[in-house]
Amino acid sequence: KASKKVYFNNPMWPGEAHSLVVEKVLYKGKSEFQEVLVFESSAYGKVLALDGIVQLTEKDECAYQEMIAHLPLCSIPSPKTVLVVGGGDGGVLREISRHSSVEKIDICEIDKMVIDVSKKFFPELAVGFEDPRVHLCIGDAVDFLRHAPKGKYDAIIVDSSDPVGPAQELVEKPFFETVARALRPGGVLCNMAESMWLHTHLIQDMISICRQTFKGSVHYAWANVPTYPSGVIGFLICSTEGPPVDFVNPINPIEKLEGAVKHKRELRFYNSEMHSAAFALPSFLKREVILL
Numbered sequence: 688k689a690s691k692k693v694y695f696n697n698p699m700w701p702g703e704a705h706s707l708v709v710e711k712v713l714y715k716g717k718s719e720f721q722e723v724l725v726f727e728s729s730a731y732g733k734v735l736a737l738d739g740i741v742q743l744t745e746k747d748e749c750a751y752q753e754m755i756a757h758l759p760l761c762s763i764p765s766p767k768t769v770l771v772v773g774g775g776d777g778g779v780l781r782e783i784s785r786h787s788s789v790e791k792i793d794i795c796e797i798d799k800m801v802i803d804v805s806k807k808f809f810p811e812l813a814v815g816f817e818d819p820r821v822h823l824c825i826g827d828a829v830d831f832l833r834h835a836p837k838g839k840y841d842a843i844i845v846d847s848s849d850p851v852g853p854a855q856e857l858v859e860k861p862f863f864e865t866v867a868r869a870l871r872p873g874g875v876l877c878n879m880a881e882s883m884w885l886h887t888h889l890i891q892d893m894i895s896i897c898r899q900t901f902k903g904s905v906h907y908a909w910a911n912v913p914t915y916p917s918g919v920i921g922f923l924i925c926s927t928e929g930p931p932v933d934f935v936n937p938i939n940p941i942e943k944l945e946g947a948v949k950h951k952r953e954l955r956f957y958n959s960e961m962h963s964a965a966f967a968l969p970s971f972l973k974r975e976v977i978l979l
């Protein structure tokens with residue numbers, strides 16, 4: 688069967704290209720915000736790409752979805768209300784639903800096409816939308832957070848695409864200020880924070896903004912995701928200052944998720960050792976990026 692190798696070039700990773708063998712294109716569309724592509728790859732299962740950037744593959748999405756959800760949620764005692772910004776594929780919702788303390792999950796995704804495409808081609812991720820605690824809002828998270836009640840959320844997870852396109856505003860100071868305001872004291876933010884090999888300037892900018900905006904702690908963690916160029920993706924975990932009883936402890940998880948409630952799908956990447964290890968950083972990053 689004829690299959691072709693597709694090369695992913697992008698200004699987000701100049702001078703290099705990443706390729707996947709495409710068995711079959713399953714969906715190609717253009718929403719109000721971005722190009723949406725789904726294809727069957729020979730090596731990683733089905734792939735979702737937005738504006739030509741791989742967002743997830745069936746084989747390695749567990750690394751990203753599990754880490755971005757459990758790094759914050761296992762850092763605070765019994766999270767109850769959680770907000771997801773982005774995350775329209777449903778994978779983060781699937782992971783949050785493992786936490787029995789969670790009572791309410793708001794999700795604000797700007798692009799309905801991502802949700803519809805995920806429900807059609809990625810049922811293993813879209814299952815996250817079936818949790819009765821989930822309340823979906825389709826719209827711009829900048830507006831959503833501007834109108835969010837002060838101190839409403841225990842945790843906010845920003846599962847965005849890259850800050851070139853619809854997610855541009857999600858790395859700017861005004862947005863982080865609305866996030867800090869919507870978090871309760873001792874609440875925690877976790878957002879996607881690019882590649883330590885490729886984006887140290889962007890990471891430095893984000894950390895500088897977060898240090899001014901979040902009076903608790905600011906930590907950088909990372910995970911290996913083979914289908915992300917440079918093979919790694921970072922996470923910024925920030926906490927607002929809160930009473931000592933709620934001390935956020937990102938480095939040593941408060942709750943062990945492994946033994947937790949029955950869930951139809953086992954954890955494939957996250958565990959308490961991976962949680963702590965995620966905050967260990969290479970020397971070049973500690974030198975290049977202040978306060979890590």
Ligand SMILES: NCCCCCc1nc2ccccc2[nH]1
Binds near residue numbers: 846
């Ligand atoms: N919404 C899921 C996360 C999307 C991240 C996509 C991504 N992964 C990258 C790796 C290196 C350079 C740019 C990247 N952009």
